[in-house]
Amino acid sequence: MKRAAICVIAGPVGIAAYGLVRLWGKSDEVYGPGFDWQAAHLLGLAGMVFFVPAVLALSRLLPRSPWRSGVVALTLIGLAATMVQFGADIVEGLLAADRAEMSALSADFKDIPGVEVAFYDVVPQLFFLGLVVLAGMLAAKRRLPWWSAPLLLVGIVLPVVTLDLLPIGGLCMLVALAPALPAVAQQSEPTTPPIIVH
Structure with a gap:
C-alpha cells in the first residue's frame, strides 16, 4: 500500500488511539500530568501529522x-493550529508537577492575546470543516460514497458532545474515508524536481 493510503488510515487511527489512551488514563481518576497524558497527546499529535x-x-x-486549493489551504491551516494545541498540552x-499546575500553565498560555482564538476556539475548527467539505467534494465527483461526508461529520461532532467518544469518532472518520483508499493507493507518489547543477 502506498504511503499516502497509509496516512489516510493513520490519521483517524491516531485520533481513536488518543481517545482510548485518554480513557485508560482517566480510569484511575488521575489523568495528567504523567505518562498517560503524554502518551495520549503524542498519539493525537501523530494523527494530526498523518492527516x-x-x-x-x-x-x-x-x-x-x-475551490480545491482553498479548501486544502484552510484545512492545513486548521491542522497546523491543532498541532500547536497538542504541542502546548504536551x-x-x-x-507541571500536578493537575492544578498544568491547568495554570494552560491558562497562562491562553491569556496571551490571540492564542485562544488561533489555537483553540476558531482556527483549529477549519481542519474539521475543511475535511468535511473535501469529503463532500469527493462525493460529488463519485470518489467517495454519498454517506462519507455525513459520517465524517458524525465522527467530528461526537467528541464535541464528550471527549470520551473520541475512539468512536476516530472510527467513524476512518470508515468515512476508507472507500477512497484504492484510488489513493493508485496515485503516483509526488516526485522531487531534479537538482540542476550549473
Whole structure:
C-alpha cells in the first residue's frame, strides 16, 4: 500500500488511539500530568501529522481548481493550529508537577492575546470543516460514497458532545474515508524536481 493510503488510515487511527489512551488514563481518576497524558497527546499529535499527507492525497483525487486549493489551504491551516494545541498540552504536561499546575500553565498560555482564538476556539475548527467539505467534494465527483461526508461529520461532532467518544469518532472518520483508499493507493507518489547543477 502506498504511503499516502497509509496516512489516510493513520490519521483517524491516531485520533481513536488518543481517545482510548485518554480513557485508560482517566480510569484511575488521575489523568495528567504523567505518562498517560503524554502518551495520549503524542498519539493525537501523530494523527494530526498523518492527516497532512492524507489531506493532500485526497485532494489529488479532485481536478485542480481554486475551490480545491482553498479548501486544502484552510484545512492545513486548521491542522497546523491543532498541532500547536497538542504541542502546548504536551509541554504543559512536562513542566507541571500536578493537575492544578498544568491547568495554570494552560491558562497562562491562553491569556496571551490571540492564542485562544488561533489555537483553540476558531482556527483549529477549519481542519474539521475543511475535511468535511473535501469529503463532500469527493462525493460529488463519485470518489467517495454519498454517506462519507455525513459520517465524517458524525465522527467530528461526537467528541464535541464528550471527549470520551473520541475512539468512536476516530472510527467513524476512518470508515468515512476508507472507500477512497484504492484510488489513493493508485496515485503516483509526488516526485522531487531534479537538482540542476550549473
